[in-house]
Amino acid sequence: xxxSEAKKVIFSGIQPSGNITLGNYLGAIKSWVKLQEDYDCxxxxxxxxxxxxxxxxxxLRSKTLELLSIYLAAGIDPEKNTLFIQSHVPAHAECGWLLxxxxxxxxxxxxxxxxxxxKKFGDSIGAGLFMYPVLMAADILxxxxxxxxxxKDQTQHLELARDLANRFNNAYSETFKxxxxxxxxxxxxxxSLQEPTKKMSKSDENxxxxxxxxxxxxxxxxxxxxxxxxxxxxINYTEEQPGVKNLIDILATIKGENPxxxxxxxxxxxxxxxxxxxxxxxxxxxxxxxxxALELQKDKKALEEIYRNGAQKAxxxxxxxxxxxxxxxxxxxx
Ligand code: TYM
Numbered sequence: 001x002x003x004s005e006a007k008k009v010i011f012s013g014i015q016p017s018g019n020i021t022l023g024n025y026l027g028a029i030k031s032w033v034k035l036q037e038d039y040d041c042x043x044x045x046x047x048x049x050x051x052x053x054x055x056x057x058x059x060l061r062s063k064t065l066e067l068l069s070i071y072l073a074a075g076i077d078p079e080k081n082t083l084f085i086q087s088h089v090p091a092h093a094e095c096g097w098l099l100x101x102x103x104x105x106x107x108x109x110x111x112x113x114x115x116x117x118x119k120k121f122g123d124s125i126g127a128g129l130f131m132y133p134v135l136m137a138a139d140i141l142x143x144x145x146x147x148x149x150x151x152k153d154q155t156q157h158l159e160l161a162r163d164l165a166n167r168f169n170n171a172y173s174e175t176f177k178x179x180x181x182x183x184x185x186x187x188x189x190x191x192s193l194q195e196p197t198k199k200m201s202k203s204d205e206n207x208x209x210x211x212x213x214x215x216x217x218x219x220x221x222x223x224x225x226x227x228x229x230x231x232x233x234x235i236n237y238t239e240e241q242p243g244v245k246n247l248i249d250i251l252a253t254i255k256g257e258n259p260x261x262x263x264x265x266x267x268x269x270x271x272x273x274x275x276x277x278x279x280x281x282x283x284x285x286x287x288x289x290x291x292x293a294l295e296l297q298k299d300k301k302a303l304e305e306i307y308r309n310g311a312q313k314a315x316x317x318x319x320x321x322x323x324x325x326x327x328x329x330x331x332x333x334x
Contacts, residue, residue, distance in 0.1 A: 008146040010035055011179075013044035013086065013139060016063040017053060020070055022211040022282065023200035026187035026253045027151030033075040035149060035182070041081040042143050042314060043071055045307075048086045048093060048135060052128035065303055066293070070213055072306070073292035084310030086139065091318035095138035096131070098325055099164050102171070103134050107163070111156055137161035141176045142318040149182040152189040153199055172328040176321070187253030193227040196242035214290055217283045224279040235266040235274055244271070247278045254281045 012032060014024055032043060045067045050060060064085060071083060086092050108114065111133055118125045133156075140148055140161050148158055158181040165176035192198045194209040204210055208226050215223070229243040237248050237259045245259075251274075252259040266274055296303065327333060 007038070007040040009143055009177075010039040010041040010147045010149060010182075011044070011140050011143045011145040012042075012149050013046035013049070014067060015046050015050045016060065016067045017050040017055060018063065018202045019212045019214065020067060021190075021200055021202050022213065022250070022286075023151065023190035024202070025070075025074070025213050025286075026190050026250065027184065028149060029071065029074045029076075030187065030253070031149050031182070031184045032071075035147075036076060036081050039147065041076075042145075042317075043076055043081055043083050044086050044139065044314075045071075045084070046086045046136075046139065048096075049132060052126055052132050065297060065300070066214075068303060068307060069293040069296040070289065072296055073289045078306045078310070082310050082313045083306055084314045085307050088307065088311035089314045089318050091142055091315065091322040092135065092138055095142050095318075095322055095325060096135040098329065099138050099141070099168070100131060100134050102164060102167055107160065108133065111160070113153070113156075133157045133160050134164070137164045140179050141165050142321045143314075144177040144317075144321060145179045146177065147182045148179050149184070151187075151199075152183055155181055155183065168325075175324055175328055184253075186249065186256075186259070190250060190253075191242065191246040193223060193243075193246070196228060196246045211282060213286060214293070215286075216290075217287065220282050220286070221279045224275050224282070227275065229271050233270065235263055235269065235271070237263045244274070247274055251278050251281055254285050 010032075012028060014020065014028060032041065035041065045064050047060065047064050050063075068083065068085070072078065076083060108130055114125075114130055114133075117129055136157050137160060140158075141164070148154075148161075150158065158179070162178050165178050169175055190200045192200050192204060192206075192209040193211070194206050200210045202210060202212075208223050211220055211223055224247075227243060227247060229247075230241050232241055232244075235244055235248070237245055239245065248259045248262050251257075252262050255262070323333075
């Protein structure tokens, strides 16, 4: 914790709704592991967000702990960072409400994720899905966050967080730091293996469209071998060949190499060779994480100590901001 005052602050989170995909890992967790060395990081399991869609209580409990174990297994150090579960810090829900009262229905209706979901569910779409970007803004703003490492799909929500912070600061005087997004150069948008113009998503009905962080090696191999490519037959890194491009992106992100350098290795080779290398790279990357995560899940006491300490550290910082916000709004101090 020494030096933490001088370090810039990072906040990010993942929903424990269902299983964590390779997209979540490459777009978020993998870059967090690098950033933890230089920033004061808050990494959260955002369970309040997960209940925007129905969750079975038993599954929510196990997925929350599984996600925490994946953070740890991927190399997030609980001593250096604050790891916690969102519902353990009630300031998130409360600040969410205070910001809700400074948000417009119009701006929330324009969120593309909401628009997509409302097409599917119509009038019976949950109100939580509509409000969720405001809660996300509260998550970020409570920690006076400088940087938010997320995949590309979250940029619109981040923009809203900035707007809400600016609006509040203008209405009541400087209160929130204005956060900036950190979108990784590689891996920011891993696409569906079956429809490579759509992002890889855990809520996809087709299980062959995503790889899960906890998928066993033979399943990973099968899903990659079935990944949709094209009839061009040559390995190029171009939007015209979205399936092949996605496979190269996955390989480039795992290896930390430039996609165009990767293409050079496949000059006279075909899709089968590329797919084999992609599957090997994913398995090599995920196997140690899977083993560690399963090990960590056995020790419930150790996990409990981590999330309790994390909630304590997070609450201290979040409550400080929340008190400021309450006072500026005109609430009587307790
Ligand atoms: P969620 O749980 O949908 O996704 C978690 C993280 O994974 C990234 N991601 C991807 N990156 C690359 N390719 C993909 N196919 C892919 N799919 C998902 C997301 O961009 C995200 O970084 N609202 C957030 C959770 C959240 C949050 C926050 C994030 C709540 N509060 C505050 C940052 C800060 C969400 O639903 O992410």
